[in-house]
Amino acid sequence: MKERVQFLSYFLKWYNRSKTGHNWSCFTVLILSAIIFFCLTLELCTRIEQFLRFGAPFIGVYSSSVLRSGGANVPNARFEKWRNNSLGFRGSEINVNKKIGTTRVVCMGASETYGLYESAEKEWPRQLKSLLPPQYEVVNTSVTGLSLKNYSFYMNKHVFPLAPDVVVLVVNPLFTIGNQKRDPVPKQSEPEKLRKDSDSSNTARLIPSFRFLTKSKQIVKQLLATNFPVLLQKYQVWSLSKEIAGLEATKLKGRKPFDVMPEEDLQRFRSDLKSLICLIKTHKTKVIVCTYPHLISNVTKLKHPEIIQDNRRFFVDLSFNGMMDVLKKTNEAISEIPKEGGVSFVDVASRIPKTTEYFGDNVHYTDKGSRLFAEAVSEQILAESDSY
Numbered sequence: 001m002k003e004r005v006q007f008l009s010y011f012l013k014w015y016n017r018s019k020t021g022h023n024w025s026c027f028t029v030l031i032l033s034a035i036i037f038f039c040l041t042l043e044l045c046t047r048i049e050q051f052l053r054f055g056a057p058f059i060g061v062y063s064s065s066v067l068r069s070g071g072a073n074v075p076n077a078r079f080e081k082w083r084n085n086s087l088g089f090r091g092s093e094i095n096v097n098k099k100i101g102t103t104r105v106v107c108m109g110a111s112e113t114y115g116l117y118e119s120a121e122k123e124w125p126r127q128l129k130s131l132l133p134p135q136y137e138v139v140n141t142s143v144t145g146l147s148l149k150n151y152s153f154y155m156n157k158h159v160f161p162l163a164p165d166v167v168v169l170v171v172n173p174l175f176t177i178g179n180q181k182r183d184p185v186p187k188q189s190e191p192e193k194l195r196k197d198s199d200s201s202n203t204a205r206l207i208p209s210f211r212f213l214t215k216s217k218q219i220v221k222q223l224l225a226t227n228f229p230v231l232l233q234k235y236q237v238w239s240l241s242k243e244i245a246g247l248e249a250t251k252l253k254g255r256k257p258f259d260v261m262p263e264e265d266l267q268r269f270r271s272d273l274k275s276l277i278c279l280i281k282t283h284k285t286k287v288i289v290c291t292y293p294h295l296i297s298n299v300t301k302l303k304h305p306e307i308i309q310d311n312r313r314f315f316v317d318l319s320f321n322g323m324m325d326v327l328k329k330t331n332e333a334i335s336e337i338p339k340e341g342g343v344s345f346v347d348v349a350s351r352i353p354k355t356t357e358y359f360g361d362n363v364h365y366t367d368k369g370s371r372l373f374a375e376a377v378s379e380q381i382l383a384e385s386d387s388y
Contacts (some may be wrong), residue, residue: 015185039212040294043212047211049089050211053080060209060210062211064080064082066078067082067144070155072158073090089139090125094139103388105136105168106379107141108155108168108169111145113142114142115140118367120368122371125139140304148171148175148269163283166288167287168290170290170348174311176268176330237306258319269330284304288377289345290348290377292361301353311362352369352373357369
């Protein structure tokens with residue numbers, strides 16, 4: 001009898017423990033199911049919003065990478081506020097053959113000309129159009145990430161067939177340093193490259209692309225910027241510093257970033273820019289060369305260290321002083337180009353105040369910054385209208 005009571009006691013203890021464990025298992029499954037359902041609901045809502053607002057595809061990857069491929073814009077590509085026309089230029093449709101009596105103005109640059117932080121249709125080429133008389137047609141032929149050494153090839157293929165009357169030239173001088181001093185990357189054989197591209201493509205198909213994560217990150221960042229700006233700035237500086245340290249370790253391989261622009265790079269910039277201007281002039285096209293506006297200075301370095309660090313991610317070859325030196329010397333080189341024989345100069349850099357009211361980051365503009373840029377260029381075009 002005693003053994004039976006003892007056995008029953010052990011059995012009840014075991015049953016209670018197993019019951020508790022079973023309850024916890026059910027509770028865990030319930031929580032995980034709720035989280036998965038919540039995330040899927042957010043993803044569904046995000047995709048519906050993007051479909052209704054931007055005409056985004058409901059299924060598949062949707063990112064800014066669809067806008068550009070192989071050093072040029074993808075024709076008819078769309079992502080949120082950005083739209084490429086059938087020729088691959090940002091903006092409305094145009095005919096390759098311009099109408100009689102039309103003065104075609106082409107705006108040539110990288111992302112600062114293509115547009116980034118501005119509201120829809122507020123990038124400076126679009127605002128330039130609104131400042132000029134109706135007979136002027138403005139075409140934004142810029143490509144994000146385009147470096148000076150690639151301008152000639154791109155313009156021969158995509159711009160000169162438009163027979164432009166004026167080319168407004170904006171060049172990001174920081175690209176003249178990037179990749180110049182790094183170890184060359186071994187070239188892959190074509191079969192190996194295709195195999196890797198195929199593997200990456202297959203992996204992208206297998207791994208789901210959760211759009212709500214990007215959206216949530218943007219919302220959280222906006223909330224922090226509004227309510228806890230100092231805290232957000234400190235986090236950004238810390239996070240970016242870690243990222244830059246890693247980039248310096250892998251790309252510079254122990255070499256310190258440049259504090260001064262190497263003379264050979266400055267000479268290359270001058271030579272490449274002059275060659276490009278000569279090429280444009282051979283097409284009987286007027287050239288307007290602009291200095292390159294930027295936010296960073298000794299004052300903004302203290303006020304907005306996160307913006308400096310953010311820009312350095314793309315140009316780890318340069319320290320802050322190096323970036324300042326490059327921007328100063330290349331803008332001086334631009335201003336020294338002979339202003340004769342169809343070449344004009346606009347010192348846009350001096351027209352845009354170095355504050356975040358006009359800059360979204362170091363080199364991209366807000367609506368107000370783009371407006372000042374457009375005004376400076378329009379004044380030059382109208383002042384020379386008799387020569388077109």
